[in-house]
Amino acid sequence: MDLARERHTLVFVKRLSPLFVIMLAAAAVVALLRKNEEPEPAEEWKPVRPT
Amino acid sequence: METGSTHVRVGLLVTGDTAVRSAHSLQAHPGIDEVVVIGPAKSKSFEVVESAARCDVLVGHGASAPGLARKHEVPLVWDGEGPEQGVAVWGASPTGLAVALAAREPDPRLVAVAHPDIPEKGTTRTTRFPDPIGRVGVFDGTVGGRPVALAHSSNDFAACLAVGAGRRVTVVDHAAFLSGIALAAGVAAANGSGRPVWEDALPYLEAITEMGLVMAESE
Numbered sequence: 001m002d003l004a005r006e007r008h009t010l011v012f013v014k015r016l017s018p019l020f021v022i023m024l025a026a027a028a029v030v031a032l033l034r035k036n037e038e039p040e041p042a043e044e045w046k047p048v049r050p051t
Numbered sequence: 052m053e054t055g056s057t058h059v060r061v062g063l064l065v066t067g068d069t070a071v072r073s074a075h076s077l078q079a080h081p082g083i084d085e086v087v088v089i090g091p092a093k094s095k096s097f098e099v100v101e102s103a104a105r106c107d108v109l110v111g112h113g114a115s116a117p118g119l120a121r122k123h124e125v126p127l128v129w130d131g132e133g134p135e136q137g138v139a140v141w142g143a144s145p146t147g148l149a150v151a152l153a154a155r156e157p158d159p160r161l162v163a164v165a166h167p168d169i170p171e172k173g174t175t176r177t178t179r180f181p182d183p184i185g186r187v188g189v190f191d192g193t194v195g196g197r198p199v200a201l202a203h204s205s206n207d208f209a210a211c212l213a214v215g216a217g218r219r220v221t222v223v224d225h226a227a228f229l230s231g232i233a234l235a236a237g238v239a240a241a242n243g244s245g246r247p248v249w250e251d252a253l254p255y256l257e258a259i260t261e262m263g264l265v266m267a268e269s270e
Contacts, residue, residue: 048266048268050266
């Protein structure tokens with residue numbers, strides 16, 4: 001690999017890296033939101049008299 | 052209610068919608084013989100009287116009620132959140148009802164109320180109430196020095212919730228109906244000395260169920 005090509009790869013990785021981090025964070029946020037949207041299991045209430 | 056008389060007569064202080072609703076609940080209750088409105092007022096449903104002299108107890112809502120009761124020199128059942136001169140029973144409100152629910156649990160861990168009249172505030176945690184309220188944000192409050200988690204209900208329903216070690220106990224209903232009965236049932240806890248409804252929780256809870264609210268539990 002010549003020097004110019006190596007420099008080009010380094011620049012590419014440097015540019016890609018923040019984009020990758022942002023995409024990863026966005027995916028985590030979406031996953032969290034989806035988890036919160038999941039309905040909680042229904043509670044079963046039955047009438048009782050005061051004791 | 053220990054009135055010393057066989058004929059129980061309750062006087063309604065005209066202090067708002069909650070008080071009027073409580074009068075209708077009291078009128079339908081078998082333990083109450085007569086409900087009158089303390090005038091000046093107009094009423095299609097109740098006799099209006101000028102003097103509360105023959106009343107065993109008065110029922111009133113809001114800040115003006117204790118002063119009116121003192122003027123009539125008849126003990127008051129009140130939905131206020133603390134003792135006041137002339138008040139026989141206080142805390143006869145959805146918040147007091149939630150504390151009364153917790154008072155009958157052996158190891159109460161959470162007392163919570165959701166009601167449309169509770170203002171929206173910044174919340175740090177959520178509590179799950181029964182449907183149709185569901186999980187909502189709560190903030191810390193107190194009633195009579197007792198901690199209560201308070202939540203704004205975004206619909207017309209209110210819920211009182213007590214979480215114990217072994218079960219969750221709740222009362223859910225239309226908010227205005229629940230508030231009226233929570234006030235009316237305070238008459239069952241009146242014994243002459245000023246105290247909150249949860250100090251005599253069992254007769255109070257029995258009265259709210261007799262007046263039409265339903266208690267439910269979940270394990």
